[in-house]
Amino acid sequence: MILGRDGIAGLILAGISLVLFVHSLGLPHLPIVPVGPGFYPRIVLGFLGLASLALVAQDAMAQRARAERAAGEPRNHRLVLALFAAFGAYVALMPLAGFRLATFAFVAAVQALLDPPRRAAQWAVLAAVALGTVTATYLVFETYLLVLLPRGTWTGW
Amino acid sequence: MFELLGDGLVTMLQWKYLVPLCLGTLIGIVGGSLPGVTITMTIIVVVPFTFGLDPLQGLAAMTGVYVGGSAGGLVTASLLGIPGTPSAIATTFDGFPMARRGEPGRALWLGVWASFFGGLIGGAFLIFVTGPLAAIALEFGPWEFFSLFVLAMAMVAGLTEGSMVKGLISTGIGLLITVIGTDPITSVPRFTFGSEFVRAGFPFLPVLIGVFAFAQIMTDVEKLGRPGTRAAAAARASASLRVSQLKVLGEILSRPFLLVWSTVVGIAIGVLPAIGGSAANMLAYDQAKKFSRHPEAFGTGTPEGIIASESSNNANVGGSLVTIMAFGIPGDAVTAVMLGAMTIHGIQSGPLFVSQNPELAYGIYAAYILAHPIMVLILGVGTLFLLRVTRVRLAVLAPVVLVLCAIGAYALNNTMQTVYVLLTFGIIGYVLVKLGFPLAPLILGLILGDQIELNLVRAIMTDADPLLFLTRPISAGLLAAAVLSVALAMWQHLRHQRRVATADGETDF
Amino acid sequence: MKKISGVIASAAILAVGFAGSAFAEFPERPVKLIVPWAAGGDTDNIFRPFAAEFQKHLGQPVAIANVTGASGTVGAREAKNAPADGYSLYAVHDYIHLTYYAGLGDVKYSDFEPICLVAATPSVLTASAKTPFKTWAEFLADAKKRPGQISVGATLGSTSHIFPALIEKGAGIKLKYVSYDGLAPRMNALLGGHIDLTDSNLTQKGKVEAGLLRFLAIASPERDKEMPDVPTLKELGVNLVYEVVRGLLVPKGTPAPARAKLEEACAKATKEASFAEAMKKQGTRVAFLNAKDYGAFLDKIDGENKTIMTELGLMKK
Numbered sequence: 011m012i013l014g015r016d017g018i019a020g021l022i023l024a025g026i027s028l029v030l031f032v033h034s035l036g037l038p039h040l041p042i043v044p045v046g047p048g049f050y051p052r053i054v055l056g057f058l059g060l061a062s063l064a065l066v067a068q069d070a071m072a073q074r075a076r077a078e079r080a081a082g083e084p085r086n087h088r089l090v091l092a093l094f095a096a097f098g099a100y101v102a103l104m105p106l107a108g109f110r111l112a113t114f115a116f117v118a119a120v121q122a123l124l125d126p127p128r129r130a131a132q133w134a135v136l137a138a139v140a141l142g143t144v145t146a147t148y149l150v151f152e153t154y155l156l157v158l159l160p161r162g163t164w165t166g167w
Numbered sequence: 168m169f170e171l172l173g174d175g176l177v178t179m180l181q182w183k184y185l186v187p188l189c190l191g192t193l194i195g196i197v198g199g200s201l202p203g204v205t206i207t208m209t210i211i212v213v214v215p216f217t218f219g220l221d222p223l224q225g226l227a228a229m230t231g232v233y234v235g236g237s238a239g240g241l242v243t244a245s246l247l248g249i250p251g252t253p254s255a256i257a258t259t260f261d262g263f264p265m266a267r268r269g270e271p272g273r274a275l276w277l278g279v280w281a282s283f284f285g286g287l288i289g290g291a292f293l294i295f296v297t298g299p300l301a302a303i304a305l306e307f308g309p310w311e312f313f314s315l316f317v318l319a320m321a322m323v324a325g326l327t328e329g330s331m332v333k334g335l336i337s338t339g340i341g342l343l344i345t346v347i348g349t350d351p352i353t354s355v356p357r358f359t360f361g362s363e364f365v366r367a368g369f370p371f372l373p374v375l376i377g378v379f380a381f382a383q384i385m386t387d388v389e390k391l392g393r394p395g396t397r398a399a400a401a402a403r404a405s406a407s408l409r410v411s412q413l414k415v416l417g418e419i420l421s422r423p424f425l426l427v428w429s430t431v432v433g434i435a436i437g438v439l440p441a442i443g444g445s446a447a448n449m450l451a452y453d454q455a456k457k458f459s460r461h462p463e464a465f466g467t468g469t470p471e472g473i474i475a476s477e478s479s480n481n482a483n484v485g486g487s488l489v490t491i492m493a494f495g496i497p498g499d500a501v502t503a504v505m506l507g508a509m510t511i512h513g514i515q516s517g518p519l520f521v522s523q524n525p526e527l528a529y530g531i532y533a534a535y536i537l538a539h540p541i542m543v544l545i546l547g548v549g550t551l552f553l554l555r556v557t558r559v560r561l562a563v564l565a566p567v568v569l570v571l572c573a574i575g576a577y578a579l580n581n582t583m584q585t586v587y588v589l590l591t592f593g594i595i596g597y598v599l600v601k602l603g604f605p606l607a608p609l610i611l612g613l614i615l616g617d618q619i620e621l622n623l624v625r626a627i628m629t630d631a632d633p634l635l636f637l638t639r640p641i642s643a644g645l646l647a648a649a650v651l652s653v654a655l656a657m658w659q660h661l662r663h664q665r666r667v668a669t670a671d672g673e674t675d676f
Numbered sequence: 677m678k679k680i681s682g683v684i685a686s687a688a689i690l691a692v693g694f695a696g697s698a699f700a701e702f703p704e705r706p707v708k709l710i711v712p713w714a715a716g717g718d719t720d721n722i723f724r725p726f727a728a729e730f731q732k733h734l735g736q737p738v739a740i741a742n743v744t745g746a747s748g749t750v751g752a753r754e755a756k757n758a759p760a761d762g763y764s765l766y767a768v769h770d771y772i773h774l775t776y777y778a779g780l781g782d783v784k785y786s787d788f789e790p791i792c793l794v795a796a797t798p799s800v801l802t803a804s805a806k807t808p809f810k811t812w813a814e815f816l817a818d819a820k821k822r823p824g825q826i827s828v829g830a831t832l833g834s835t836s837h838i839f840p841a842l843i844e845k846g847a848g849i850k851l852k853y854v855s856y857d858g859l860a861p862r863m864n865a866l867l868g869g870h871i872d873l874t875d876s877n878l879t880q881k882g883k884v885e886a887g888l889l890r891f892l893a894i895a896s897p898e899r900d901k902e903m904p905d906v907p908t909l910k911e912l913g914v915n916l917v918y919e920v921v922r923g924l925l926v927p928k929g930t931p932a933p934a935r936a937k938l939e940e941a942c943a944k945a946t947k948e949a950s951f952a953e954a955m956k957k958q959g960t961r962v963a964f965l966n967a968k969d970y971g972a973f974l975d976k977i978d979g980e981n982k983t984i985m986t987e988l989g990l991m992k993k
Contacts, residue, residue, distance in 0.1 A: 016333075019602050023336060030343075030358055040353045041989075042832060042853060044627055047350035047357055050620040054346055058339030065332045085389040093388055094381075094594060097569060101586050104573075117566040124391060125562030143567050147574060155212050157578040158708050158739055211715050211740075214724070308870035352855045353832060354747050354780040367750055494883070496863050503716025503860060507724070520882070581708070581741035582754055621855065628854040629827055629870065 017069035020062045027059035089124070096120055108162030110144050117143045172294065175529030179227065179537055187217075187224045188534055191231025192541045196549070198232070199239025200251040202376050202568070204575050206236035207500040214508045222514055223527055227534040229505050234286060234538035236501075237481050238546065241278035245473070246271055246556050247568065248383040253375055253445030254480040256610060257452035261465065261472030263383075268468050271557045272410030272550070277470050278477040279546050280419050281426070285478025286539045288430040289437075289485030293492070294532050297521075300486075301493030304438045309625035310636050314645035315439070316615045316622070319446055321649040322453040323611045324656075331660060334608045337599070341612020342619070344369050351617050352624055364587060371445075371613055373576040373589040378596030378606055380572045384565050385597050391561065418470050425455055425471060426478055433479030437486020445614050447486075449607060451479030457655060463663055481539075488535065492521055492528060702762055702934045703736040709765045709924075710758070712751025715742050718859060718877070718958070722795055722922055723767045725954035729945035734938070738765075747771065747834060747857075749781030756787045760927040762934030765791070769922045771834050773981035778833040779992025785974050788925035789935060792942040793965035793973060795955055796919040798896035799839045800906065802876040805888050806869030812892045812912050815873075819849040829856035829871040833990060836862070836875040838981075839895065839918050841988050846914040863889075877920075878903060878959025895919065902956070921963065921977070923970055939967050 013021070031052060039046035100116035107115075117140040127133045151157045161167060178184060191213060198209030210232045217225030240255030245262030258278060265274040292300070307315070324334040347358045348368025359365040419426060429451040436447035455475035456465045465472050487502050497503035514524060521528040546553075556564070576589040596606065626635065637643050709727055713719045724740060731738040743751035748771050758764035766788060775781040801812075807826075809815040819826050828851045830837040837853065844851055854871055856862040862874045867888055876889075878900060883889045891906045895918035899908055909916045924942060926935060945951060946964040955962050965973055985991045 015602060019604075020336075023340075033358060037350075037357060038355055040355075040832075043353055043624065043855070044631065045624060047353055047355040050623060051343075051346045051357060054339060054342045054616075058336065058343060061332055061335040061339055065330075065336060068330065068332055086391050087389065089388050089391055090385045090597075093385065093565070094590075094597075097590060097593070100569075101573065101583075101590050104586070105583055113570055117570060120566035120569070121562045123562075124388065124565060125560060139563055139567075143570055147570060151574055151578065155208075155578075157574070158581065158706065158741070159574070159577065160583060207715060305864070305868040308865070308868060349749075351857070354749070354775075354778075494863075494867060494888070496867070497716060497860050500714060500716060503714070505716075507716040507721045580743050580750075580754075581710075582743065621857075625854050625856070628852070 013066070014069050014072070017066050020065035020069065023062035024059050024066065027055045027062060031055045031059065092123055093120065096123060104160050104162075106162050106164050108165050108167045109159035110148060110167065111162065111165065113144045113147065114140045171525055171529045172532060174526070175533035176537070178223070178526070178530055179533040184224055184227045184530075184534070185537075187220060187228035188231045188538060189541055189545075191228035192235035192538050193231075193545055195232035195235025195237075196239035196242075196542065196545055199236035199255075200242040200553075202243055202247075202249045202251055202380060202572050202575055204578065205372065205500075206233060206252060207504060208578060209236055210501055210504050214504060217508055222509070223530045225508060226505070226527065226531050229508060230531055230534040231538045231541070233484050233501055233505070234481065234535065235542055235545070237286075237484050238279065238282045238477075238542045240480070241282065241477055242275065242546075242549075242553055245274040245278055246553065247564075249380045249568065249572075250375070253372070253614070254448055254483065255476070256375075256379075256445065256607070257448040257476035258473060259379065260452065260476070260607070261468050261470075262476075263468075264466070265468035265470075265473070266557060270410075270468075271554050273415060273470075274468070274473060275546075275550055275554065276410050276412065276415045277418065277473045279543055279550075280415055281474040281477035282481040283539050283543050284419060284426055285430045285433060286481035286485065286542075287536065288427060288478075289434055289482030290532070290536045290539075292430075292434050292482070293485040293488055293535065297489050297492050300434070300438050300489050304490065305494075306641060307439055308639075309622040309629060310639050310642040311645065312439075312622040313619060313626060314636060314642040314649070316619045318645045318649040318652065319450055319615060320608070320611060321652045322656075323449055324608045324653070331657065333604050337604045337606070337608040338612040340599075340604075341609040341614075342616045344374065344609075344613055345616025346620070351621055364584065367584055369588050369592070370579060370585060372579050373585045374592045374613055375610060376572045376575060377589040377592035378599075378610070380568060381593030382596045382600045382606065384561075384568065386600070387561055388565065419474055422471065422474060425458070425474055428454060428458070429475040429479040430482040433482030434486040434489075436479075437483035438489050446611060447483040448476040448480045449611055451475045457652075457659070462659055485535065488531070492531075702937050703734060705763065706737040706739050707731075707734065707763050707765060708758075709738050709740050709767055710751050710755045711740055711742050711767045712744065712748035712755075713742065714744050714858070718797065718879070718920075719767060719769060719922060722797075722955065722958055722960060725951060726794055726945060729948045729951045730941055733941035733944040747775055747780050747831065749775050749783065752781055752783040755925070756783050756927060758927050760929035760931075762926065762930050762938065764927060765938070766925045766927075767922065768925050769835070769920050770977065770981065773978045774833055774835070774838060774985065777982055777985040777992065778990055780833055785925070785978055787928055789928055789930055790967045790970040790974060791924040791926055791935060791938050792946070792967060793921060793923040793963055793970045794942070794946060795958075795960045796921045796963040797877050797958070797960040798894055798900070799835070799875050799918045799920065800877055800880075800894045800959075801840070801843060801873065801892045801909075802866065802880060802884075803873050803890045803892050804866045804869050804871065805890060807872045807890075809892075810890060812907065815892055816847060816849065819847070819851070823850040824852050826873060827852045827854050827871045829854050829862040829865050829874040831855070831857045835918075835920050838984055838988070839875045840873065842916055842918060842984065843909070843914060845987070846909070846916050879957075881959070900959075902959075921973075923965070923974075935967065 034048035034051045037046060037048040096119055100112055103112040118136055121136045127136050152159050194213060195209055198204045199206060210229055213228055213232050217228055236252060237254055240250055240252035241258050243249050243251030244255040244258035245266050248259050248263035250256045250259055262274045262278060320338050324338050348366055350357050356366050432451040432454055433447045452472055452475050455471050456462045459471055487499055490496050491502050491506060497506045572589060573586050576585040579585050711720050711723055727738040727740055743754045752772060755766035772785050776784050809818050828840045830853050832855050840851060856865055859876060865871045866874055880889060881903060884891050893909045893912055894900060894906045895909050895916055897917050943964060946962050952962050
C-alpha cells in the first residue's frame with residue numbers, strides 16, 4: 011500500500027495527537043477545578059487523532075489512478091522560500107536595528123527579489139517605495155496612533 | 168419611540184455631531200482596512216479625543232468607528248484576499264476571486280451595499296426588539312454556549328469543497344492551537360515543552376493574519392516568472408474599475424431572503440456575548456451556501472457569498488450594541504471600550520440607561536443609522552483610489568502588505584512575540600494550503616477554542632451532571648441542529664460529487 | 677561596519693544617560709505604560725484617566741499598551757524585561773502577589789521599583805436577583821443550610837477569588853467556585869442566574885438600582901457616600917476590609933532622577949480634582965502614596981497575601 015500526500019499528512023497529525031495526548035495525562039491538577047487542565051485537550055486530541063486516521067484510511071482506499079497534478083504547472087518554490095527567509099530576517103532584525111532601518115531594508119530587498127530592477131531609474135523607484143513605506147507607517151503608527159514601534163538595541167533608533 | 172428617534176436624527180444632523188460622526192466613520196474605515204489593525208485598536212485611539220467633547224459627540228464618533236471599521240475590512244478582503252478585520256474573513260472567499268476575475272469594482276460595491284442594507288436592517292432590530300433579544304441572550308449559560316459553538320463548528324466544517332474529513336481536521340488543528348500555551352482556567356502551561364515562546368500562547372489575530380496573508384501572497388509569488396503571468400497581470404491592470412451601481416443594487420435587492428437571513432444571523436451572534444463578528448460572517452456564509460441553489464458556485468466569486476458575509480457583519484454591530492443598551496454589559500472588546508468611555512463621561516451605563524438618558528440612547532441609534540450612508544459616501548470617494556491597489560505590482564504590494572501585517576501583529580500586544588507568531592503561522596498556513604486543508608474551519612476553531620473550553624469547564628464546575636447539555640431545551644436544540652447541519656452538508660456534498668466527478672482542491676481556502 | 681558603529685553609538689547614548697545630568701531632560705520622548713489587562717476593563721478604566729492627567733505633569737505623552745494574557749502575567753513579564761530607563765511604566769494591582777504565590781507567574785513585585793500608589797477600589801459582594809436571598813443575613817443562613825452549593829464566579833487565583841474566599845473563612849461558610857475571568861462575563865452570568873454571587877465594585881450601581889443585582893456587603897472601612905444602604909462587612913460581624921489597590925512600578929534599575937520625576941508627576945496628577953471625579957465614577961477612591969510609603973505598603977501586603985494563599989491552600993506546592 012502506497013500512501014499519497016494526504017495519507018502521510020494524516021499519519022503525521024495522528025502521531026502528533028498521540029504524543030500530546032500522552033503528554034496531557036501528566037499535567038498537574040488543581041483541587042479547586044473538578045477536571046484538570048488536560049481534560050479538554052484530550053477531547054480535542056482524540057477528535058483530531060480520529061479524523062487524521064480517517065484521512066489515512068480514505069487516502070489508502072482512494073484510487074491510485076488519481077492523477078498527480080503536481081506536474082501540471084511549474085511553480086516558483088525557490089522564490090517562496092526566499093520570501094519567507096526575507097521575512098524571517100526582517101523579524102529578527104527589527105529588535106536589533108530598530109523598526110525604521112529593518113523595514114527599509116526589508117521593503118527594498120523584497121522588491122529587488124521579486125522584480126529585479128535593471129535600470130537606475132528602477133532602483134530609484136525601489137528606494138523611494140522603501141523610504142515612503144517607512145515614513146508613512148512610522149508617522150501614522152508612532153506619532154498618530156501612539157504605537158511605540160520597536161527601537162533597535164544596536165542603534166537606539 | 169418614533170418621535171424620540173426623529174429627534175435623535177435631527178440632533179445628529181447638526182454639524183456639531185455630524186463632524187465627529189463622519190470623522191469616526193472615516194477613521195474606522197481606514198483602521199478596518201489595514202490588516203492587523205482591529206476595530207478595538209482604532210476605537211482606543213479615538214477615545215482620548217472624545218474626552219474634550221460632549222458625551223453624545225464622543226459616542227457619535229465611536230459609533231462611526233465601529234460601523235466604519237466593520238465595512239473597512241471588506242476593502243482589503245476583496246482586493247487583496249486578506250481580511251482587514253476578522254469580521255471580513257468570509258468576504259475573502261468570494262470577493263477576492265471576483266476581483267481577480269477582473270471585476271474588483273463589482274466585488275467591492277456588492278460588499279459596500281450589503282454592509283449598508285445589513286446595517287440598516289440590523290439597526291431596526293436594535294431599536295425595536297432590544298429588550299426581548301437581550302432577555303433571550305441572558306438565558307445562555309455555559310451549556311448553551313458550548314452547544315452553540317459545537318453547532319458553529321459543525322456548520323463550517325461542512326463548508327469545504329474538498330473532503331469533509333479535511334475540514335474536520337482543520338477544525339481540530341484550530342482547536343489544538345488554542346489549547347497550546349497557558350491553560351485559561353488554572354494557568355497551567357500546556358504542551359510548551361519548556362519554551363517561553365510557546366508558553367505565551369498563540370493569540371488569534373497574528374495567527375489569522377499570518378495564515379491568510381502568507382497563503383495569499385505566496386500563492387501569487389509561486390506564479391511569478393511563469394509564462395502567462397505577465398499577460399494575466401496586464402489583463403488585470405487594464406480591467407475596468409467602473410461599476411454599475413444600479414446593477415449591483417439589483418443583485419442585492421433581488422435576494423431579499425438571503426439579505427434578511429444573513430442579517431438575522433449577524434444580529435443573533437452579536438447579541439450573544441463573547442463571540443463577535445469574526446464568527447458571524449462565516450456562519451452567515453455557511454447558511455447562504457446551504458440555502459443556495461448553486462452551492463458549488465461558492466468560493467469562485469459568487470455575489471451571494473459577498474452579500475451574506477458583509478450584511479451579517481454590519482448587522483453584528485447592531486447586535487453588540489443591544490447588550491450595552493439593555494444591560495450596560497459589553498459583548499466584545501469594542502463595546503467594552505465604548506462603555507469605558509461612557510463612564511469616563513459620567514454616564515451611568517446599565518439597564519436603566521435608555522430610560523434615564525433617552526436623548527443619548529436615541530442619539531446612538533441615530534448615529535448608528537446615519538453612519539451607514541456616510542460610510543457609503545466615504546467609500547464611494549475612496550474606491551476611486553482604492554481600486555488602483557489591484558493594479559500595483561506584486562513586487563511592491565507584497566513587502567508593503569507584509570510590513571503592515573507585522574505592525575498590526577506588533578501593535579496587538581506591543582511585543583515582538585506576536586510578530587514571531589505571525590511568521591510561524593504564515594509558514595504553517597502555507598503548508599496546510601499546499602496540502603489542501605481548508606483554512607476557514609481552522610480559523611473558526613481558533614476563534615471558538617478558548618470559549619468552548621471555558622464554557623465546558625464552567626458547566627462542569629457549576630453542576631457535575633453532564634445530561635444538562637441534553638435536558639436544557641436551548642442547548643439540546645442547538646446540538647440537534649449541529650447533527651442536522653453535518654448531515655445536510657454530507658448530503659449536499661454527495662449529490663454534488665455525483666454530478667461532477669472532477670475535483671480540484673487547489674487553493675481551496 | 678554598520679553594526680559596530682551602532683554599538684558604539686548606543687554605548688555612547690547609555691554612557692551619557694548614566695552620567696545623570698542628562699536626566700535633567702527626562703522625559704524627552706513618549707513614555708509607555710504597560711497595562712496587563714484588556715482595554716475597557718477596570719484597571720484600564722482607572723489608568724486611562726490617570727494617564728491623561730499624568731502626561732500633563734510629565735510633559736510627554738503617555739502611551740498605554742494593553743499587554744494581556746494568562747491572568748496578567750504576560751504583561752508582568754513584559755514590564756520586567758523592559759529597559760530600565762524610565763520610559764516603561766507598569767500599572768499593577770494586588771494580582772502580582774497572588775499570581776506569584778499561586779505559581780502562575782515567575783515575576784515578583786520586588787523585580788520592580790515603586791513609583792506611587794494611585795487608587796483603591798473596595799470590593800462588593802454582589803448577588804444575582806435570581807437568588808432567594810435579599811440581604812447578607814439571608815445569604816448567610818442559606819449558605820449554612822447548603823454548604824458548597826452556592827456558586828461564585830471568579831478569576832481563579834486572583835482578587836475576585838481571594839475576596840469571597842476570605843468571606844468564607846470569616847463567616848464560616850463553604851462556597852462553590854466557577855471560573856469566569858473578568859467582570860463583564862461575570863456580570864452576564866450573574867444576570868442570567870448562571871452563578872449566584874460574585875465580587876464586583878460600585879461601578880455596577882446602575883444594575884442594582886434596576887433591581888437586576890443585589891449588593892450584599894461592601895468591604896470598605898465605612899459605608900460609601902454614593903451607596904449608603906450597602907452595609908460594610910465590618911458592621912455585619914466579618915472583620916474584613918478588602919480593596920484592590922492600583923499603583924505604578926518601573927523595572928528595577930531605573931535611574932533615581934527619572935523615578936523622582938515620575939513620582940512628582942504622579943503626585944500632581946492624583947491631586948487633580950478632575951481625576952478624583954473620574955475615580956468616583958469608577959467606584960474608586962484616590963489613594964496616593966509616595967514611592968517610599970508605597971514600597972513599604974507593597975512589602976506589607978505581599979506578606980498578607982502570602983499568608984492568605986497559604987491558609988486557603990492555594991500556594992504552589
